[in-house]
Amino acid sequence: MKTYLRILSYARPFRSFLPFFVITTVLGIVFEILNLSFVAPVLKILFSQEVTETVVSSPFPEFAFSKEYISSVGEWFKNYLVSFSDKTEALKMICLVLIASVFLANLFTFLSRFILAFVKAKMIKNIRLAMYDKITELHLGYYSNEKRGDLMSRMTNDVKEVETSIIDTLNAIIKEPITVIFTFIVLYYLSPQLLLFSLLVLPLSGLVIWRITRMLRKKAKQGQDYLGRILNTIDETLGGIKIIYSFNAKAYFSKRFTHENVKYERALRSMDYKKGLASPVSQVMGVGVFCMVLYYGGTLVLKENYMPPENFLVFVLLFANVISPLKSMFSVVANIQRGLIAGERIFSVLDAEVKVKDAENAITIESFNDSISLENVSFSYGDKKVLDNISLTIKKGKTVALVGASGGGKSTIINLIPRFYDVNEGTIKIDGNNVKDISLHSLREQIGIVTQDSILFNDTIYNNIVFGNETATEEQVIAAAKIANAHDFVVASEYGYQTFVGDNGMKLSGGQKQRLCIARAVLKNPPIMLLDEATSALDTESEKLVQEALNQLMQNRTSIVVAHRLSTIQNADEIVVINNGKIIEQGTHKELMENPSNAAYRKLIAIQKIDE
Ligand SMILES: Nc1ncnc2c1ncn2[C@@H]1O[C@H](COP(=O)(O)OP(=O)(O)OP(=O)(O)O)[C@@H](O)[C@H]1O
Ligand SMILES: [Mg+2]
Structure with missing residues (x-):
């Protein structure tokens, strides 16, 4: 956690962007949920037989910050559409609104990503700079013990890893929980009973994915270490290329390189196999859970007329839509672990003690006299x-x-x-x-x-x-x-x-x-x-x-x-x-x-x- 916060602390100079980021993210999510909800009126139009003239004149609900307001706006809109005597007119109308809503959803999503990309690039730049400043400040003794290739690996790969595993996931950390919460609110509104059932079956798939990502984490650390060694060998080869030629040591170095390369390959392979496994497993699990909800909810609708079919469809759509953010919330946890390992490798350089440094009241000499x-x-x-x-x-x-x-x-x-x-x-x-x-x-x-x-x-x-x-x-x-x-x-x-x-x-x-x-x-x-x-x-x-x-x-x-x-x-x-x-x-x-x-x-x- 400390490492995590410390990495995030590099975003502090850009904290003024946070409100914009949150606002654009939330708006993006709201419109996304809205997009899916449009299925309900479409179905209603297509399947409803009678034109309910009576509601035409129903006034637009007065604004209030409440659940009732949202549902009454929904009702109003549905009724408004149904009131069209020409159903194709209603469809046209809904298409226009849908386009507008999709446009807005994407606009806000884009804006929030834009802000994040900006801050991310700045953060990474600063981390790299901090490392460079540090290595030009450290005493020579440090370099007798640390390998150059490993240091280079920390400055490039580990920084990259922090970028992809921690900063990129910032989006997921902020966005996905909001998506999940908002969606659950709408789902609750549609049917509390069905939501409860869904929540009961969901952890089934979560558990399996969790286990796979844990295995991934271990492999990632190994991979990072091996890559450091590879860079070391490359560094030494380039530095001593003349000697390698003249002593015919090509085979020796080649052997050394191959040895490390194979190790790295194994680590990568094993990681990719597990990664490859993660996706189909989680898809199958996801569909399994989804089908359970579909079946249970479907029987409710069919047998008991529990809720209007079009609402059930919206429920199912939204629920399917929430599985992916939930999944990425879990995978983020695993990703962050990988990023934290990289972060620790970075900070161990940044925290290395500078043994030769200015004394507190160091004097300045202007000349040499005696x-x-x-x-x-x-x-x-x-x-x-x-x-x-x-x-x-x-x-x-x-x-x-x-x-x-x-x-x-x-x-x-x-x-x-x-x-x-x-x-x-x-x-x-x-x-x-x-x-x-x-x-x-x-x-x-x-x-x-x-x-x-x-x-x-x-x-x-x-x-x-x-x-x-x-x-x-x-x-x-x-x-x-x-x-x-x-x-x-x-x-x-x-x-x-x-x-x-x-x-x-x-x-x-x-x-x-x-x-x-x-x-x-x-x-x-x-x-x-x-x-x-x-x-x-x-x-x-x-x-x-x-x-x-x-x-x-x-x-x-x-x-x-x-x-x-x-x-x-x-x-x-x-x-x-x-x-x-x-x-x-x-x-x-x-x-x-x-x-x-x-x-x-x-x-x-x-x-x-x-x-x-
Ligand atoms: N960075 C280092 N880490 C550990 N030991 C070192 C390091 N640099 C030098 N030594 C050791 O310290 C000893 C003195 O080294 P130094 O380079 O001062 O010798 P020198 O008198 O300059 O020799 P030459 O005439 O060959 O340049 C040597 O035994 C060497 O092995
Ligand atoms: Mg010498």
Whole structure:
């Protein structure tokens, strides 16, 4: 129920539409019932023998809000029609009224659907937007545990499911009960006894349908889970298509996909079988109940002259007409269950705790003036301790190089400074302010990052450099590209700065991608630069270009560089050797080389030298 109300709460901004919706719905129903009731006068005209002249002059009943008024209007209309000496005239009359009534019924039904469709589209849009905002706000740790495909499935399929299972059924929830109530009122007026009988036999069919829909619900949940896994595999396949080709892993992935696909197929099939079963079963049950009423009522009319035959026919018609809303009231309950499961999957994303967020009285920093310091910092991903008691100070304007064996924790240090993750112990300070007290926005405003793997988006080169920096002018973009040694290859490409780079920069070389990422950082022009040098080897020419770009980037800035290239290492003001999450050696290149106890650094340099 809570989930249900929460989904509906997305309609709150549009609550002013509710009265219109209810009014149009009710009017639609009233005219629909009226349409069916026209059978009675038609029959009366066709079968009545005598013309009752006397009633011609009977006055139109005076308005009152009562049952009597409605029935007297009905009587008046019937008598009015019967009073025609030419019965075809009466028929003509009734046809005209019927057309008008049908027109009105459909007009109001259309209007109510229109309102609902409008509100629905807005609601769904807002839910999707809320999810998108959430996923761009969550801390990185969240994505280590959740699968991307599953998240995508939640954002698309589950939202769709909520749309069809909950919002679409809003119509049924509001309309069908009103239809049922109104129809029952008319039925009661026609014959209380027959209505009572009908109500006694109705639950028979309801029970059977109820059971089938319960089975459906279980299958639906399974189906949803399997679809999430399928999307995961597709996501991974597309992301790693090159590797899949080169390692001839097509068969492996294909097997994995087939496995999940078959599971999904089974769930869908089983669901559809049951769905398929539901319809004939409910039809047979419905007709069964209908026939019982027909038989019982028919005998009443035939034997006891219990009510006029034309009224009995209206009763039967209305009753047949009420079975479908009743059925959909039940199936709505089942549908809603499915929607609720989807809703819960959505809300579990929306409710995920944002672990890295602004402190309550977060301060805003405008500039970087003095130093970055890590004080006894420890960090673990889950249970795995990755950094152990790291202390390090980087003065403004200096370049610090982090070196060391792979997996030592260098990239992790880089991740902690802009608070992609929060430290477990110790503090990181910028100008003496704990980063946890600084607003995320202003903190990240001071920091530029070039990541280990060049991240580009499927957009133009220009937009990849500008990337959200709305104030950048074209001159600035070109200047940044020049500093990053990217300008030449950009103008040489087919559409210059408007060339699309493909998914994740697929159309560019490794070195070109790196230089675009550097240009992006240059354009942002932050005082602090975090560089995670790519480990992937580039050819000497490209290497030189990238190296130059990096040197330009670091000029006049405070930089922390995870360095793999000898030249970067040698140029640094301070070198920090990290191994297994600990600082094992520290100093300038000269100091480290001269002191014989710094075996790790020397070994590292020796290896680098061989590479050069
Ligand atoms: N998101 C993550 N979840 C769990 N463990 C992680 C995660 N990212 C990194 N690790 C682990 O943390 C350790 C340190 O990783 P890190 O990326 O900091 O190493 P690195 O020094 O940058 O290595 P390299 O030189 O190869 O880039 C590694 O053992 C790695 O397995
Ligand atoms: Mg790394």
